[in-house]
Amino acid sequence: MTYPTDRPRRLRSSAAMRRLVAETRLDASDLVLPMFVREGATEPNPILSMPGVVQHSLDSLRRAISEAAEAGIGGVMLFGVPLEKDAVGSGATDENGILNVATRAAVAEAGDSLIVQTDLCLDEFTDHGHCGVLRVSAGSAGSITETTVEVDNDATLLRYRDMAIVQAEAGSQLLGLSGMMDGQVAAVREALDAAGHDTAILAYSAKYASAFYGPFRDAVQSSLVGDRRGYQLDPANRREGLREALTDIAEGADIVMVKPASGYLDVLSDVAAASSVPVWAYQVSGEYAMLEAAAANGWIDRGRAIEESVLSIRRAGADAVLTYWAVELALSLRRR
Numbered sequence: 229m230t231y232p233t234d235r236p237r238r239l240r241s242s243a244a245m246r247r248l249v250a251e252t253r254l255d256a257s258d259l260v261l262p263m264f265v266r267e268g269a270t271e272p273n274p275i276l277s278m279p280g281v282v283q284h285s286l287d288s289l290r291r292a293i294s295e296a297a298e299a300g301i302g303g304v305m306l307f308g309v310p311l312e313k314d315a316v317g318s319g320a321t322d323e324n325g326i327l328n329v330a331t332r333a334a335v336a337e338a339g340d341s342l343i344v345q346t347d348l349c350l351d352e353f354t355d356h357g358h359c360g361v362l363r364v365s366a367g368s369a370g371s372i373t374e375t376t377v378e379v380d381n382d383a384t385l386l387r388y389r390d391m392a393i394v395q396a397e398a399g400s401q402l403l404g405l406s407g408m409m410d411g412q413v414a415a416v417r418e419a420l421d422a423a424g425h426d427t428a429i430l431a432y433s434a435k436y437a438s439a440f441y442g443p444f445r446d447a448v449q450s451s452l453v454g455d456r457r458g459y460q461l462d463p464a465n466r467r468e469g470l471r472e473a474l475t476d477i478a479e480g481a482d483i484v485m486v487k488p489a490s491g492y493l494d495v496l497s498d499v500a501a502a503s504s505v506p507v508w509a510y511q512v513s514g515e516y517a518m519l520e521a522a523a524a525n526g527w528i529d530r531g532r533a534i535e536e537s538v539l540s541i542r543r544a545g546a547d548a549v550l551t552y553w554a555v556e557l558a559l560s561l562r563r564r
């Protein structure tokens with residue numbers, strides 16, 4: 229019998245030893261909480277597919293922001309749920325639109341305690357539910373006339389530029405560009421600079437056309453018909469995720485993001501290795517819902533699974549993580 233000379237178990241021998249040699253740590257300041265605010269709501273409204281997550285009223289938003297600040301998380305990402313929608317998403321550029329009203333309330337509540345971020349995308353505000361404005365073209369195939377509807381990239385950029393200025397004026401400190409239009413970072417940066425706003429840009433660079441956004445669409449009462457495969461990335465593509473991130477950095481993104489997180493750790497790792505700016509990841513609604521559902525059935529240890537899932541995302545290269553568990557996790561880290 230020959231004995232192994234290489235014994236990695238020495239460094240796993242006690243909790244104190246494991247803590248000392250841990251390569252990755254979780255810290256409240258690296259967590260960002262996505263939050264939904266519903267126009268006209270007087271009470272927080274539970275989201276069925278995301279147990280524990282609500283659509284906030286303005287009052288409950290303020291309370292939740294103060295709890296988030298108390299928990300020490302790094303920031304919040306706001307999404308608006310308007311009562312009325314139209315083809316161009318007018319509510320997005322209305323200073324009295326729900327997202328912009330909520331932003332002012334959140335910034336006033338948060339002060340310097342955390343960074344208030346806003347979703348810069350049209351899908352919550354359009355009646356067709358797409359992330360941009362549509363172009364309808366009629367072509368004819370044989371004797372039948374075919375109508376194709378697609379998102380008009382460059383017309384959408386004009387909407388994003390206006391949206392960026394309204395959000396910056398409402399006090400957003402970080403604009404989350406999640407629409408996946410080509411050139412969106414450069415377009416928004418130019419518009420902000422021209423208007424004298426130095427607001428930072430978080431680019432959802434490698435955002436995949438994922439089934440894991442399902443519960444989110446409930447959360448924002450999405451009107452989407454069809455899918456987003458014409459503009460979000462194909463889950464089959466790894467190299468393209470890196471390409472998107474590098475393009476966004478070249479266009480002036482201050483932070484780049486990979487989304488979803490758990491199924492895309494390879495992309496996250498690639499982007500983290502190549503990026504000159506911070507890299508974030510979004511642990512999306514479907515990742516949340518799956519784990520909550522398994523835990524509710526007693527099939528998984530909820531607390532440990534939450535921590536392991538976020539730790540894995542950090543280990544793969546995310547500097548910060550958007551997660552619906554941000555506040556809960558921050559509080560549990562403190563109790564150790």
Ligand code: PBG
Binds near residue numbers: 351352444445514
């Ligand atoms: C688009 C947006 C989406 C999410 C964040 N921003 C939905 C989509 O692209 O369909 C999904 C987030 C989640 O699933 O938690 N505004």
